Amino acid sequence: DAGVTQSPTHLxxxxxxxxxxxxxxxxxxxxxSWYQQVLGQGPQFIFQYxxxxxxxxxxxxxxxxxxxxxxxxxxxxxxALLLGDSALYLCASSSARQETQYFGPGTRLLVL
Amino acid sequence: AQSVTQPDIHITVSExxxxxxxxxxSYGATPYLFWYVQSPGQGLQLLLKYFxxxxxxxxxxxxxxxFKRSQSSFNLRKPSVHWSDAAEYFCAVGAIGGYQKVTFGTxxxxxxxx
Numbered sequence: 001d002a003g004v005t006q007s008p009t010h011l012x013x014x015x016x017x018x019x020x021x022x023x024x025x026x027x028x029x030x031x032x033s034w035y036q037q038v039l040g041q042g043p044q045f046i047f048q049y050x051x052x053x054x055x056x057x058x059x060x061x062x063x064x065x066x067x068x069x070x071x072x073x074x075x076x077x078x079x080a081l082l083l084g085d086s087a088l089y090l091c092a093s094s095s096a097r098q099e100t101q102y103f104g105p106g107t108r109l110l111v112l
Numbered sequence: 113a114q115s116v117t118q119p120d121i122h123i124t125v126s127e128x129x130x131x132x133x134x135x136x137x138s139y140g141a142t143p144y145l146f147w148y149v150q151s152p153g154q155g156l157q158l159l160l161k162y163f164x165x166x167x168x169x170x171x172x173x174x175x176x177x178x179f180k181r182s183q184s185s186f187n188l189r190k191p192s193v194h195w196s197d198a199a200e201y202f203c204a205v206g207a208i209g210g211y212q213k214v215t216f217g218t219x220x221x222x223x224x225x226x
Contacts, residue, residue: 004155033213042116042202042216043156056213090155092214100146101206101214103156 002027004093004104012110013081021076021107025093031055032074033101034066035090043090049074078109086111114139114205118217125193126225133188133220135177135203144206145186146214147177151199159201162186173197198224 005024013019025032031050035043045058049068063079072093078085088108092101115138125131137143144163148156160171167179177188186203200221206214 035216042204042218045213045215048213058213092156100144100158100161102158103148105155108153 004091004102006089006091006104006107008107009105010108010110012112014112015081015083017081017111019078019081019109021078021089021091021109023074023076023091023093023104025072025074025091026102029093029095029102030072031094032068032072033092033094034074034076035092036060037088037090037106039087046076081111083111085109114143114207114215116203116205116215116217118201118203118220120220121218122221122223124223124225127195128192131188131190131193131197131222133201133203133222135186135188135217136184137186137203137205138184139205139207141207142181144214145177145179146204146206147171147175147186147188148202148204148216149173149199150202150219156202159188193222193224195224195226198222 007022033048034046037043047066048056052068066076068074088106090106091104094101117136146161147159159175160169162169162179169177175190200219202219203217204214
C-alpha cells in the first residue's frame with residue numbers, strides 16, 4: 001500500500017505570497033494532521049482533521065488554514081507568507097481506531 | 113498541557129556499542145508514547161509505540177523502549193548500533209481516546225563513529 005504522499009516536495013515563495021500544500025493519506029485513513037518543522041526543532045502541531053471536520057488546532061495564526069476533502073485528502077493554506085514560515089511541512093494520517101500517525105516525506109517551503 | 117523533554121541534543125556512539133536515548137514526558141493521564149526517526153531531509157518513520165500493557169515495547173530495526181510511569185520516562189534503547197542508525201530521533205506524546213495533537217520533543221541527533 002502507498003504511504004502518505006505530499007506535494008510539492010519543494011517550494012520557493014516570496015514574502016506576502018500565498019501557498020497551498022497537499023496531502024493524500026494512507027488508503028482507509030480518515031484523519032489527517034499537519035505539522036510544521038523548523039530547522040533544528042521537533043515538529044509542531046498545526047491542525048488535525050477527521051471526517052472533514054477540524055478536530056484540533058495548534059498555536060498558529062489565522063494565516064494558516066486547512067481543509068479535508070470527501071476522499072480524505074487535505075490541503076494546508078498559508079497566506080501572507082513570512083520569512084519565519086520557512087520550514088518542512090509534514091502531513092500525517094491515522095485511522096479512526098488507532099492513534100498512531102504515519103508521516104509523509106514533507107514539503108520543504110522556503111520563503112525569501 | 114502535555115510536553116516532552118529530550119535532554120540530549122546530540123549523542124555520539126561507536127558502531128557496535130549500546131545506545132540509550134532519554135525521553136521524559138508530562139501528561140495528566142496515561143499517554144500514548146512514540147519514538148520516531150528522521151533521516152536528513154526526510155519525513156518521520158515510526159520506530160515503536162506504547163499504548164498500554166507490557167511496559168517494554170519492541171520496535172523495528174532492533175530498537176526497544178521502556179515505559180516507566182514513576183519516572184515519567186520512555187527511553188529508547190538498542191544493544192548494538194549500526195552506522196545506518198545515524199539520524200535524528202524524536203520522542204512524542206499523544207492523548208488516548210481523542211483526536212488530539214501529538215507533541216514532539218526537540219530531538220536527539222545520533223552520530224555513529226566507526
